Amino acid sequence: MTMNLSTNVIAFGDKRLRSIQENYERLIQRAREQFPLVQKSNPYLIADYEDTSWRYRGETVWFNTLPKGRRANQYRIDWPAEISELVKAFIIDKLFRSRTRKEPLSATRLLALRNFAPTMIESGVTGLDQINAESYDMAFNAALETSKDPTSLIQDLNLFIEFLCDAHVLRSVIDLRSPIKDQRVKEKVGPKAKTSKMPLPELIRAIIALRWKVEESFDGSDRMISDMLCVYTQVFAYALGLRAGEILRIPEECLFWDGPDLRCRVYTEKGQQARAPYVPTIWRELVIEIVDRIKNLTKAYRERARELEKHHRLSEVEERINKWRQARESDAQALLQELDDFLLEKRTEATNAWALRRAINPETEYSLDEVQGILPISSDAKATPSKVQNYRNWELNLTVVPIDPKRNSYTISGQSICIFINEQIERRASHIIENEFLSILHARDVHREISGDKTISSLTKTADGSSATCYTFNPTKFAGKGRAPAVMSRDDAAAKLRDYALGGFDPYTNIDLYSFNELFPEIPLLFSSTKSGSLKSFQDRNPLFKINNKQKIYAKVKTEDSHIRYSVNEGFTIDIESIHSMLIETFTSTNLALEKEIWEQDKKDQEEEAKFTGTAVTISSKAFSVEQNVSDFLFLRCRIVSGNANSLVPEILSYQALRYAMQGNDRMESMFERYDVNVSEKIRKSWSSHQGRHWKTTSMLRAGLEAEVVNRYMGREASQLDHYDHNTGIERAKILGEAMQENQTRFLGAIPQTVRRMQHENIPVKEIDEYLDETLQTAQFTPCGMCVGSLNLNPCEFNMGCLVGNDGNGCSRYIFDTQDAIMRATLANERDKSEREISRLLDVLDAGNSAAEKHILRHATLVENISKVFDLSDRLLANNSQKSTEIAPFEEDGSLPEDCPFGCGDD
Secondary structure, eight states: OHHHHHHHHHHTTOGGGSOHHHHHHHHHHHHHHHHHHHHHHOTTEESOTTOSEEEETTEEEESEEOOTTOOTTSOOEEOOHHHHHHHHHHHHHHHHHTTTSSSOOOHHHHHHTTTHHHHHHHTTOOSGGGOSHHHHHHHHHHHHHHOSSOHHHHHHHHHHHHHHHHTTOOSSOOOOOOTTTOHHHHHHHOSOOOOOOSOOHHHHHHHHHHHHHHHHHOOOOHHHHHHHHHHHHHHHHHHSOOOHHHHHTOBSSOEEEETTEEEEOBOOSTTSOOBOOBOOHHHHHHHHHHHHHHHHHTHHHHHHHHHHHHHSSOHHHHHHHHHHHHHHHHHHHHHHHHHHHHHHHHHHHHHHHTOOSSOOOTTOEEEHHHHHHHSSSOOOOSSHHHHHHHHHHTTOOOEEEEEETTEEEEEEEHHHHHHHHHHHHHHHHHEEEHHHHHHHHHTSOOOOSSOSOHHHHTTOEEOSSHHHHHHHHOGGGOOSOOOOOEEEEHHHHHHHHHHHHHTSSOTTTEEEHHHHHHHOTTSOOOOOSSSSOOHHHHHHHSTTSOBOOOEEEEEEOOOTTOSOSEEEEEEOEEEHHHHHHHHHHHHHHHHHHHHHHHHHHHHHHHHHHHHTSSSOOOOOOOOOOSOOOGGGBSSEEEEEETTEEEEEEEEEOOHHHHHHHHHOOSSSOOHHHHTTOOOOHHHHHTOOTTHHHHHHHHHHHHTTOOHHHHHHHHTOOGGGHHHHOOOOHHHHHHHHHHHHHHOTTSEESHHHHHHHHHHHTTOOHHHHHHHHHHHOOOOEEETTEEEOSOTTTSOOTTSSOTTTTTTSSOBTTEEEETTOHHHHHHHHHHHHHHHHHHHHHHHHHHTTOTTHHHHHHHHHHHHHHHHHHHHHHHHHHHOTTOOGGGTOSSTTTOBOOOOOTTSOSOO
16 A cells, blocks of 8 residues: 555656656746746747846846846846756746736736845845755845845745755755734834825915926927826826826827716726716816816827838838938039039030140041141150050050061051040040049038049059050140059949948938937937947947947048048947837837736726725726727827837826826926925825825815715725725714714614614704704714714724623614625624634633633624624614604614823813
């Protein structure tokens, strides 16, 4: 039997039976096998497994660390290989396990799964064998010292250690410490500050003043358009009570008429239908005005976004490049015209230079001696053989007539002379020497014979025609003899001049960096810190462009007094097509990241709404599911990074941009400061994106609207309303008193019981109102019901112990709302928990622990009192004529809490 069990264990591959190294290798191999499966189910992960960084939901997940004191664009320190592999395996495991979720992990969560690693590495961990209890303590202490709130960092470190422990790759057991329970963490973090939910009146006045300041200062710049959009978001926050995420993804055509009512389309979280809340009449004119202004402000961005979505390129980019090409082509044509004008002048000069001394007959043969009197220049040789050789070198066609076997007679026909002269003139009219080329290129007399540009010299070669051609090219300085000069053809010269004018590269496929910076000032290029940067470093710093190798770049000099027209420098060129691909890639990735940011802000808002309800609310990962093109977003601006506005890349206005604009940060002043709105820093810093929602809810409740109506309008669940009710205790008391008189079966408690008795005895309404005004001064919500004691001035010693009271019979001030399903569910939940706790404590008591008895009695009291509340509630609902003394939960036996121990309340 034992042998079979061992065999089965081995067959299942128990990790405990393998070595640590084998488990480690299997762990890494499993991660590598799961990686493509994760990518298949999660398209947000864009990377190769071996990369030192992965892209996830628009964010970069680094597997190396930036040195302390370094800027973000400087080098990073690689992690030890084993640590990097383990962290990658840890992240892949989390992604693989969550692949069936409706919504994949957020980018923020994924980044957090690697953030503990630098702390661990700085603690001296460079490999798996160094992960032990001692290094864990060092990492725990390092996180405690370096982080303002180390809770999340330590929790993720603990998850990583648990992951390694489950894989059986640790050499020793590590006792993990919970950061939530650790006293040092508690002391460092301190109590969580309670932030103000309602906007201060001074802040609202400042926002109104800010709107007028921005509109008065508006100059049409991209930055000011962004500021205007940020201000206009507040209209939707206060008019409709929308969340920040809902505001930022409102569609362009958001307003529509539903009969006499104006409504606004609003996209909510995943799983819910888009809603269209009614625009209140008092806000209607302003909302219509603001929507029209936003459309006008964002028109250019919207057109660019639509063009990118449809064609993946911008016609504006093509227009700029075409205009630049036309300017280059115009320069080339101007140079070619200068070349042709120069050669035309030289044709005339050569024609004049070769004018015959006397007229000749083409049919006549002329002796060599006669030629001296015909041509403007002639051979100065005395012997006939030398003359013959010179004229042949000139490319004159001689007529040879044999005299005897050893002698010939040489003559030149008039036709040959004419052909020779025409060839010389054409040679001059179609060729140019190097310094003449330089003079045309730089528009000034250049006296050096040879250019420093070898590509020019390579085009020249010595012309035919010997000294005759020498005379043709420089008749005024001809000294009777000389060699023909090195010349280039007109076509070669034209091609080289065009090459200079176009920059030394093909402008139909590439563009130089200087021209790129002039054409696209909104797209900054990142250069290497060294003067002679390599192609690889430049490409790495600008990965979305295709950069070509360094080459000679011909740049036109703009200063008029320069001695040259074109300068020659080495430089890179950019593939023009990559400009389009860069823009669409930036457009796509930027807006993907911003959509993720809005989704995460929505999730944060939902969590915030659910925290303070007093009931168990399920919080699930919900994402924006309605597909909406970037061009269809109402709040659209240009991309702004590090103060640089790229109007070619439209982006959705982001939550961070809104927050920085309203609050400022360590690098940028808030709009209140930039536009000189007189408001204190405290008021300015109190702004939050959710205040308008709280303000709207409270204003609706104060107007007397039913909670159900308010919840439906605001697009929230009923359990979230209490978190938004900012009415004062007096205001709640007034609403509560009116509800008590209106519905006799709704509330349980001493005060509503008295009201029912007075109504049963037909006491005048006026006297009932006076009673309520006197006794119902305030009303406060508690997790279990309502308390009519003044909790502001008379703090209750029971601390929400309404169901127990002084002696276990409850508090006589306690009120139970029979129509509040959440309140009933909370009490039922408390009763069930107490019943379970009694069962557990009875076992403890039976085991001999007598201290459990008092806890059992308290829970028994809770169960009894809650059951009493439910019983009375059911009887009240079943019979409206029930005697009032039979339906007050704790009226007869309940106790009143004693006064504040500091004597701050009433007697």
